[in-house]
Amino acid sequence: MSPRKFTSDTSDTDTEVSFSSSILHDPDYWFNDGNIVVLAKDYQPSARLTGFRVYMGVLSRHSRVFKDLLSPPKVGEDEEIVDGCRSIRVANSCFDFKHLLRALYDGIGFHMHACKFAECAAFVRLGYEYDITAVYKAGLETLRTFLDQRENWASDARCKQGERGFMGLVDMISAANLFRTIGTSKLRAIALYLCTDYVGTDFLVSGAERVDGFQEQLAKDDLIRCLEGRTSLISRRLNYMNDTTAWATDPQLKCYNEGWDPDSCLAFPGETNCVHGVNALSGSASENS
Numbered sequence: 001m002s003p004r005k006f007t008s009d010t011s012d013t014d015t016e017v018s019f020s021s022s023i024l025h026d027p028d029y030w031f032n033d034g035n036i037v038v039l040a041k042d043y044q045p046s047a048r049l050t051g052f053r054v055y056m057g058v059l060s061r062h063s064r065v066f067k068d069l070l071s072p073p074k075v076g077e078d079e080e081i082v083d084g085c086r087s088i089r090v091a092n093s094c095f096d097f098k099h100l101l102r103a104l105y106d107g108i109g110f111h112m113h114a115c116k117f118a119e120c121a122a123f124v125r126l127g128y129e130y131d132i133t134a135v136y137k138a139g140l141e142t143l144r145t146f147l148d149q150r151e152n153w154a155s156d157a158r159c160k161q162g163e164r165g166f167m168g169l170v171d172m173i174s175a176a177n178l179f180r181t182i183g184t185s186k187l188r189a190i191a192l193y194l195c196t197d198y199v200g201t202d203f204l205v206s207g208a209e210r211v212d213g214f215q216e217q218l219a220k221d222d223l224i225r226c227l228e229g230r231t232s233l234i235s236r237r238l239n240y241m242n243d244t245t246a247w248a249t250d251p252q253l254k255c256y257n258e259g260w261d262p263d264s265c266l267a268f269p270g271e272t273n274c275v276h277g278v279n280a281l282s283g284s285a286s287e288n289s
Helices: 010-021 056-062 062-071 094-106 117-129 133-147 169-182 183-197 201-206 218-247 254-258 261-264 274-288
Strands: 022-032 036-041 050-054 080-082 085-088
Touching: 010 201, 022 169, 022 201, 036 056, 036 080, 036 094, 036 274, 050 056, 050 094, 056 062, 062 183, 094 133, 133 183, 169 183, 169 201, 183 218, 201 218, 254 261
Parallel strands: 022 050, 036 085
Antiparallel strands: 036 050, 080 085
């Protein structure tokens, strides 16, 4: 359906007023002298259309995609008017688009030092979509640190939605899908490993909801990879556990006869804390089986 065009006709004016009044004004990015209203909506059923009244020049300067999108309408094309201002609709969520505006107006580096995974993912997603290289690269580099540092991987219930500095369960699924979209195979492989080893089967199969309400679900082929990979991981861990148990229960070992102590383990390079390792592996295998 074509966007509505409003004229001086009374009924059309009433329609414009009614439509404009239904739009939520974003509190941070609604400039009264702005010359374009970007309309976005989150994915929750109760979400309302939100308007960002900003400047066409800022968007066009950073993005060739926006430059084309905001070019003057052709003769006869209808336009949707909000508060007397030209508007466009984007398919992105309010959450994602607002973070893009933060990067463009406040500077991308301003947010990177304390960025949640979902925020960085928004930079990558929209930087890629709108061909904004600086935003895309900065977001991608920060996402890379989340995946490279194991201490950022949190699988407990408090991190189902990622807290600052952590990857939550939905973030792991979101990462796999995002890296699939942008074609980053190495990071995608790490994200799929995280889905395989950390995300429960129910989340893997049914998906998980992002902060903006979007339901992240793995593609069918990625889901199969994860489920098959989980079986392989459990098998390998059980085999390793059996081998380690046989070694740790050798009657000739001091730690077996007298209880564990650091000195006895230091006599066997590469086998430090073997008993603790067996216990950890056993617990991990039980949780994922």
